[in-house]
Amino acid sequence: MTKKPFYITTPIYYPSDKLHIGNTYSTVIADAIARYKRLAGYDVMFLTGTDEHGQKIQRKAEDKGVTPKEYVDEIVAGIQDLWKVMNISNDKFIRTTDDYHIAAVQKIFKKLYDQGDIYKGHYEGKYCTPCETFFTETQLVDGKCPDCGRDVEEAKEEAYFFKLSKYQDRLLKHIEENPGFIEPVSRQNEMINNFIKPGLEDLCVSRTTFNWGIPVTFDTDHVVYVWIDALSNYITALGYSSENEEMLEKFWPADVHIVGKDIIRFHTIIWPSLLMALDMPLPKKVYGHGWLLVDGGKMSKSKGNVVDPILLSEHFSVDAVRYYLLREVSFGSDGQYTSENFIKRTNSDLANDLGNLVSRTLQMIVKYFDGNISKGLIEDEFDEALKSFAEETVNNVDKFMDNLKVNDAVESVMKLVARANKYIDETAPWVLAKDEANSERLKGVLYNLTEAIRFISTLISPFLPDTAVKINSQFKFEENILTLDSIKVFGDIDFNLSIERGEVMFPRIDVEKKLEELDKIREEMLKAQGVEKREIIPIKEEITIDDFSKIDLRVVKVLECEKVKKADKLLKLTVELGGETRTIVSGIAKHYAPEDIIGKKVILVANLKPAKLRGIESHGMILAASTDDDSILEIPMINKDIPSGSQVR
Numbered sequence: 001m002t003k004k005p006f007y008i009t010t011p012i013y014y015p016s017d018k019l020h021i022g023n024t025y026s027t028v029i030a031d032a033i034a035r036y037k038r039l040a041g042y043d044v045m046f047l048t049g050t051d052e053h054g055q056k057i058q059r060k061a062e063d064k065g066v067t068p069k070e071y072v073d074e075i076v077a078g079i080q081d082l083w084k085v086m087n088i089s090n091d092k093f094i095r096t097t098d099d100y101h102i103a104a105v106q107k108i109f110k111k112l113y114d115q116g117d118i119y120k121g122h123y124e125g126k127y128c129t130p131c132e133t134f135f136t137e138t139q140l141v142d143g144k145c146p147d148c149g150r151d152v153e154e155a156k157e158e159a160y161f162f163k164l165s166k167y168q169d170r171l172l173k174h175i176e177e178n179p180g181f182i183e184p185v186s187r188q189n190e191m192i193n194n195f196i197k198p199g200l201e202d203l204c205v206s207r208t209t210f211n212w213g214i215p216v217t218f219d220t221d222h223v224v225y226v227w228i229d230a231l232s233n234y235i236t237a238l239g240y241s242s243e244n245e246e247m248l249e250k251f252w253p254a255d256v257h258i259v260g261k262d263i264i265r266f267h268t269i270i271w272p273s274l275l276m277a278l279d280m281p282l283p284k285k286v287y288g289h290g291w292l293l294v295d296g297g298k299m300s301k302s303k304g305n306v307v308d309p310i311l312l313s314e315h316f317s318v319d320a321v322r323y324y325l326l327r328e329v330s331f332g333s334d335g336q337y338t339s340e341n342f343i344k345r346t347n348s349d350l351a352n353d354l355g356n357l358v359s360r361t362l363q364m365i366v367k368y369f370d371g372n373i374s375k376g377l378i379e380d381e382f383d384e385a386l387k388s389f390a391e392e393t394v395n396n397v398d399k400f401m402d403n404l405k406v407n408d409a410v411e412s413v414m415k416l417v418a419r420a421n422k423y424i425d426e427t428a429p430w431v432l433a434k435d436e437a438n439s440e441r442l443k444g445v446l447y448n449l450t451e452a453i454r455f456i457s458t459l460i461s462p463f464l465p466d467t468a469v470k471i472n473s474q475f476k477f478e479e480n481i482l483t484l485d486s487i488k489v490f491g492d493i494d495f496n497l498s499i500e501r502g503e504v505m506f507p508r509i510d511v512e513k514k515l516e517e518l519d520k521i522r523e524e525m526l527k528a529q530g531v532e533k534r535e536i537i538p539i540k541e542e543i544t545i546d547d548f549s550k551i552d553l554r555v556v557k558v559l560e561c562e563k564v565k566k567a568d569k570l571l572k573l574t575v576e577l578g579g580e581t582r583t584i585v586s587g588i589a590k591h592y593a594p595e596d597i598i599g600k601k602v603i604l605v606a607n608l609k610p611a612k613l614r615g616i617e618s619h620g621m622i623l624a625a626s627t628d629d630d631s632i633l634e635i636p637m638i639n640k641d642i643p644s645g646s647q648v649r
């Protein structure tokens with residue numbers, strides 16, 4: 001019998017030198033689904049990869065003094081290693097710098113141009129010259145470049161456009177007629193109401209301001225817009241427009257694209273429109289998952305709250321990390337990472353519940369039957385209850401996985417673990433063991449526990465593959481009794497196993513000690529990123545808002561500035577404060593030349609008692625940030641149109 005194909009993709013990742021536990025989520029969840037489908041007998045194609053073009057990459061490579069390709073090669077190797085560590089079972093890894101992908105994207109662009117879906121026009125927008133980047137009005141921050149904060153100017157450049165507007169009605173119809181196309185539903189409504197219904201504008205799909213991209217074959221000053229390049233990966237990986245389209249025929253349309261909520265718009269508006277233009281069927285589903293947040297916010301290197309999945313796996317286990325991700329982020333919503341919670345889950349669910357069930361069962365089989373287990377006497381309602389619970393769990397997990405409710409599926413398996421632990425308490429094997437006459441019954445109880453563990457190990461294998469392997473090897477379960485088909489009926493197999501007790505799967509964790517270790521991990525990571533943890537000057541005693549309001553901070557404009565003779569640290573400034581002028585002496589001469597601050601607006605402590613410095617009376621103090629040793633100093637400046645004399649609160 002030929003297996004049914006199932007095609008699942010993750011987003012292709014930007015080459016970032018440090019992926020944190022949050023952004024491994026898209027891949028771990030896709031891996032769990034892919035593994036489950038394999039277990040259910042599907043012929044699975046699971047694709048992941050990297051999205052390597054664009055101006056940012058080009059710039060980073062320039063900063064490092066290497067070519068963009070050299071730059072991405074190193075990082076991509078790191079990402080591939082990470083997926084190995086995390087036990088990701090992808091069938092293919094695509095890089096947008098792969099030749100076949102480049103050739104296919106060029107053909108896509110040309111085809112769309114030839115058929116009139118791409119046309120040449122002008123791109124108008126706000127341009128930041130130093131950054132060589134166009135921004136839309138909404139991307140600007142306070143009217144300035146969102147990257148460097150400098151002024152932007154109106155500019156116009158030649159560019160190619162994709163007729164996105166042409167597909168608006170068809171797209172809306174498709175979404176409305178296929179309720180499962182965008183999931184969860186909340187995201188579907190967001191796309192319809194916030195983006196499609198207000199009207200789609202044609203999309204600028206080429207750039208000329210940098211060249212690290214796929215060249216447009218018929219106009220080589222242009223490179224293809226990164227999202228057109230990136231989204232196409234889902235079909236180029238299957239051989240689209242190559243000599244061999246067998247994989248494409250077999251696996252397209254994709255069963256599901258797994259994407260984070262931040263990029264769902266690209267996948268449900270641009271991607272389907274592009275496919276319509278290519279006359280290709282649309283993916284069956286785009287699933288926009290929630291995010292894993294740290295300390296209530298996004299993880300970022302600059303915040304120092306990045307949690308490194310590799311370090312975490314080394315200190316705990318890969319399965320502990322996978323378990324946390326799969327359990328903590330519920331269908332469609334965000335989850336929270338805290339070290340305390342991570343340790344708690346690992347301890348209670350994995351070490352206590354699952355670990356104990358397995359080790360207690362093994363221990364009893366070794367102790368009472370020398371490691372041999374086969375069917376014994378199965379007779380009472382406890383047996384029946386365990387059997388029906390286990391069989392129901394198989395159905396529940398299947399339903400949840402069909403609806404991509406991975407966290408609910410994991411939870412279901414853990415409920416079966418709890419049920420099996422309860423069965424131990426109900427049947428009290430240690431009591432049965434006291435009387436030889438109960439030997440058959442004791443055997444029956446241990447058989448049932450073994451059977452429950454076989455169900456659990458099979459069901460948990462897509463989520464915790466290492467754990468399943470460990471359980472199976474200790475119980476000597478053969479592969480043929482570890483498929484979804486083989487766990488339809490509980491108690492059907494007459495085991496004749498001879499088991500051994502192996503290592504403890506999830507040792508209990510000393511919470512305090514581990515938390516300390518995690519703190520250390522964080523420090524190590526910050527150090528690796530060049531951020532040393534250092535002692536800061538202790539925060540001063542608390543003050544009230546009234547205390548604070550006694551300090552009168554004002555915006556002042558520097559009119560004149562000169563060096564103070566024979567004092568190499570001091571500058572004498574004349575500042576304007578709401579029409580009046582004042583003299584200020586400031587110890588900033590090592591960091592600012594007079595011409596650097598003349599004309600600038602700075603912040604003054606305006607009601608500070610005057611003090612004489614080198615014979616000059618200073619009427620206030622200018623605010624500056626500096627390192628403890630004063631080797632670096634910066635004066636915060638007011639760039640917006642706030643007049644001198646205005647308050648700073």
Ligand code: MSP
Binds near residue numbers: 021231299
């Ligand atoms: N290159 C694009 C995708 C192109 S697909 C044609 C991209 N890459 S990414 O590296 O920035 O993100 C990869 C995935 O990680 C996205 O699905 C994103 O939503 C996900 N995540 C990044 N941080 C995350 C969390 N903190 N939590 C969960 N997922 C998050 O976008």
